Amino acid sequence: MGILCEPSELDDCTPVPHSATCRIPDRAGQPEGPVTGELLVDTNHSFFFDHRLDHVPGMLQVCGLFDLLSEAGSDMDGVPGRRLRLSLRFTSFCTLQPPPILTATRLVPQVNDLWSVDVRQHGSSVCAGRIDVLSGTLEPPPSLEAGTRGSASAPAEVVHRHRPENIMIGAARTEADEVVVPVMVPARNHYLRRLSRDAHDAAALIEAGRQFTTMLGLMVTGMPVDSHLVWLTIAADLPLGIPHGTRLWLRWLRMPDSGPKVRFVMDLLDADRRRLGMLVSSCLVLNDADYTTLRTLGGQR
Incomplete structure (x- = not known):
């Protein structure tokens, strides 16, 4: 499977990894600020669009936020001994165009895995909440x-x-x-x-x-x-x-x-x-x- 859609016209973006759901601008010189990326929407994707939809599905937004946090250094790859806690609200439909913008902001400076997250389109939030990755799990x-x-x-x-x-x-x-x-x-x-x-x-x-x-x-x-x-x-x-x-x-x-x-x-x-x-x-x-x-x-x- 390739990337989810053709690259947009964003400047200074890193290459899109295999099966990625977002493109993140180069963060050189800005390691501690909010992390922002563009959600990639491919209506031919066999999982996210396995049937016809007139909007961007919630799971694509969730996976886009996960990929954004992974690129920002959060430990989202399933290492044992960690827990995922999240709370998200989908406030309105996310349309297929223009590309939604993902943002993640650290709630505590220097702590990678406590995040406030947001998906915006047409200048308004369509999904927002919090995602934390914490130590400690029952194995x-x-x-x-x-x-x-x-x-x-x-x-x-x-x-x-x-x-x-x-x-x-x-x-x-x-x-x-x-x-x-x-x-x-x-x-x-x-x-x-x-x-x-x-x-x-x-x-x-x-x-x-x-x-x-x-x-x-x-x-x-x-x-x-x-x-x-x-x-x-x-x-x-x-x-x-x-x-x-x-x-x-x-x-x-x-x-x-x-x-x-x-x-x-x-x-x-x-x-x-x-x-x-x-x-x-x-x-x-x-x-x-x-x-x-x-x-x-x-x-x-």
Whole structure:
């Protein structure tokens, strides 16, 4: 896979690495200031645009911010003994043009891994929040029962993915008080394994949470599978560097919620049902008419 789009006319930019999602201007002489980059949007990308979209998906914005922090020296590559904590809000739709601008600012000078982040377009913020990479994680024992591509995937229509290789959760196990899905391991050549070949990548875990949010949103609202899911917020506290040999699950404990705005708290579990982390995600579940109205009003959420 090549870079996500043709280079823009930005001056003094570093070369774009393989599968990068952003281009960062040369920071020579400005090592301590905010880090800024341009989000690269390729509507032919097999993961971010595996079906037609009229906007920049939230996962591309998340991955762009991760790549921006990695280029700025943050330890985002899944080294064991670290945790990722983030809280992001998608405030409006990010359109396909012009290229969005990513910014990350250290919250504490000289400390690389505490960041305030922002995605801006047309002079306004479309996504903002905080991303921290911290020391300390629970390392589970290895298991031979990882959710490999040989496991049964969730139906594509309930996670809003078209390509089977992009489905990151397995079929749901539904009980009276909980819904549980296995976390799938991306194929070896998949985009979500570009940074960490042998461990669960943070972006892959967040995508699994986003797909679980989509599945649950349709489930609790009773809306048809072709409804529009509009991502509103994502918060996470996740361990980094867990090997793919460790089987992981996402669990939602049932709580009353009917929509159209729904919120889910999801626990990340190992095979022994130990809680390793969590994701909290909210979205709107809309029919065609309500989605069109939201877009007509400028997409403010």
